[in-house]
Amino acid sequence: MKALVYHGPGRKSWETVPDPKIVDGTDAIVRIDTTTICGTDLHILHGDVATVDAGRIIGHEGVGTVVAVGKGVTNFKKGDRVIISCITKCGTCAFCQAGFPDHCQSNDAGIGWLLGHRIDGTLAELVRIPHADFSLHHVPENVTDEQAVFLSDSLPTGYEVGVLAGAVKPGDVVAVVGTGAVGLASIMTTSLYGASRIIGIDTNAFRLRKAKEFGATDTVVAGEGAREKVLALTDGLGADVAIEAVGYPETLQTAISLVRPRGHVANIGVHGVPVEFPMEALWIQNLTITMGLVDATSTGTLLKMVASGRIKSEKMGTHTFKLKEIDKAWDVFANAAKEKALKVVLKA
Numbered sequence: 001m002k003a004l005v006y007h008g009p010g011r012k013s014w015e016t017v018p019d020p021k022i023v024d025g026t027d028a029i030v031r032i033d034t035t036t037i038c039g040t041d042l043h044i045l046h047g048d049v050a051t052v053d054a055g056r057i058i059g060h061e062g063v064g065t066v067v068a069v070g071k072g073v074t075n076f077k078k079g080d081r082v083i084i085s086c087i088t089k090c091g092t093c094a095f096c097q098a099g100f101p102d103h104c105q106s107n108d109a110g111i112g113w114l115l116g117h118r119i120d121g122t123l124a125e126l127v128r129i130p131h132a133d134f135s136l137h138h139v140p141e142n143v144t145d146e147q148a149v150f151l152s153d154s155l156p157t158g159y160e161v162g163v164l165a166g167a168v169k170p171g172d173v174v175a176v177v178g179t180g181a182v183g184l185a186s187i188m189t190t191s192l193y194g195a196s197r198i199i200g201i202d203t204n205a206f207r208l209r210k211a212k213e214f215g216a217t218d219t220v221v222a223g224e225g226a227r228e229k230v231l232a233l234t235d236g237l238g239a240d241v242a243i244e245a246v247g248y249p250e251t252l253q254t255a256i257s258l259v260r261p262r263g264h265v266a267n268i269g270v271h272g273v274p275v276e277f278p279m280e281a282l283w284i285q286n287l288t289i290t291m292g293l294v295d296a297t298s299t300g301t302l303l304k305m306v307a308s309g310r311i312k313s314e315k316m317g318t319h320t321f322k323l324k325e326i327d328k329a330w331d332v333f334a335n336a337a338k339e340k341a342l343k344v345v346l347k348a
Contacts, residue, residue, distance in 0.1 A: 003057040003124030004326055009047030014326050017057065017258070020120065020128035025072030028132035030064040030084060034145035035122050035323065035346045037333045038086075038153055039180065040270050043247065044116075048272025049111070052117055059123030060086040060115040061152035063145045066136075069124070075133040083137040083303070084122055084129060084223065086153035087112040087296040091134035102293040106131065113293055122152075123326065125348065137299055140307045146345055147306050150185075150313045154343065155302050157183025157268060157294040158245070163193060164298075165290040166241040166266030170194030175230055175239040177201045177255045179211040180336065181316050181343045182268055183245035188311060189302075190243075191215040199230060199239065201254070206340045214315065229256050244268060249262040249275040259287060267291035 003017045020029055038061060044052050052058070062084040066076050067309060076082065089101030089112055095114045096104050104112040105129075114130065115121040129135050139148050168174055174195045179202040190198055196224055200211030200219045208219040220229045238260035244252045247269025253276070255265050265287060305311040318341050321329040329344040336342070 001125040002324065003120070004059065006044060006054060006058050008054045008212055012045055012058070012330075014324070017124075019170050020126050022068060023128065024130060026071040026131050026133065027070045028066050028073055028129045028136065029068040030062070030082060030129055030136070031348070032062050032064045032125055032127060033078065033348050034064075034149045035059060035062040036149050036317070036343050037123070037330060037346070039182065039247070041116065041123070043270045043272055046272060048270065049117070056116065057120035057124050058116040059121035060117065061111065061149060061154075062122035062127065062237050063152075064127070064138060069132060071217050073132045075138070076136055076138075083139055083148050083151050083299065084115070084127065085135050085137065085296045085299060086115065087135070087294065088114040088130050089134045090131045096134070099297055100295055101134075101297065102295045111293070112295070116145055125323070137303060139204065140303070143303070143307050144314065146317055147314045147346075148303075149345065150181075150316045150343065151299050151303055151306065153294065153296070154181050154183045154316060155189070155311070155313055156296045156298050157184045159189040159302065160294050160296070160298055161292060162186035162243040162245065162266050165187050165292070166239050166243055167288075168193045168195060172195050172240040173197045173199070173234050175199040175201060175242045175255070175258045176211070176216070177242060177251050177258070178246035179207040179216075180245065183243070184210060184214045184316065184342065186243045186245060186268070187211055187214045187216050197233065199233060201226060201230075204337045206337070207342075210342060211338045217265050226254065227257050235252055235259070239263060241266060247271050249273065253315045256282065256287070256289070262286045263288075265289045279345060280345045291304045316343045318342045320338050320345045320347060322346070323348050
C-alpha cells in the first residue's frame, strides 16, 4: 500500500510500504476512504514530538471501511463504515474505566494516542486499529465522510480540551486565541453552552471571518492592543474563559493575559518548546489553567449532533484532494493562512 512516512524532522515521503495485518484478536484493518491532516502532524514534522520515531506512518484521523477483523472483535464486521478515533482505548484499564482513555494503560507507552505516534497511522491506504470495539464508531447512513472525519479528533478536541476543560457555563465570556480548525471547533461547541460573548482572536482575516461564521460574536486581530480590545468588550474585566488553540508560547501568554481574576485558561495547542510562566504575577489572580490530550469520549454525543444537523462539521473542510495528492495537500495545510485553509480533506 501507499502511506506517508515520517523520516525525521523536516523529512517525509509518500511511499510503498507493507500492508498492515491483524496482530491481536481485538484488531481491525480499515481501508481509508477519507482522512485529513492535523496540526499535530505539522508539529511532528517539525520535530516537536520526540516520541515519534523515524519510519512511522503518521496521521490519526479518518473514516473508512472495515476490511478484516480479529476473532475478538464483536461490534464491527467486514464492510462496516467507521470513524477512526484518534484515541485508542482498551475499555478495561483503570484510566479507561474512569473515562480517561487518553492514558489507556494497555500499551507500553501508557497513552491513548497511538495512531501516527507510537504505531502506524491513518495517512495511508490501510490502517490497523487495536482494540477496535472501543476505538471505532459506526457512521450513520445520513452522515457523509466530510462530516464524519472531523469527529476523529478536531471536534472532540475543541470541545473536550477547550469547552469542557474550560468549564464554560451560561453567560460566560469566552475568548478563543487561534481560530484555525480546533479553535473553530471550540467556538462552534462553546455556543451550545450559552456563552454570552465569544471572541475569536487571530492574525489572519480569513480565519476571523470564519470565526464569525462558526458562532463568534466578536473578533479581534491578535497582537498589540488585543488585550485592551478584549477588556473593552468585557467591561474592563476580561474573559471568564480563554481557550488557547495554537501551541506557541506567545499565544498561551496572550490567553493568560485575557482572563479576569478567577478566570480559566484552557490550553489545547501542542507546544514544542518551553513556555515562560510568570507564576510570581499570576498566583494572586486565582487562575485555573488546564491542558492535555483529548479523551475522545464525546465522539458519540457529537456524532448525534452532526447527524441531526445541530453541528455543521463539514464547514471545517475547505480544500479537497485525492489521497495520492497528499504532498500538495500538506503544503496547502502547512501554509493555511496564505491558502485560506482550515482543514484539508483527502479522499481515496
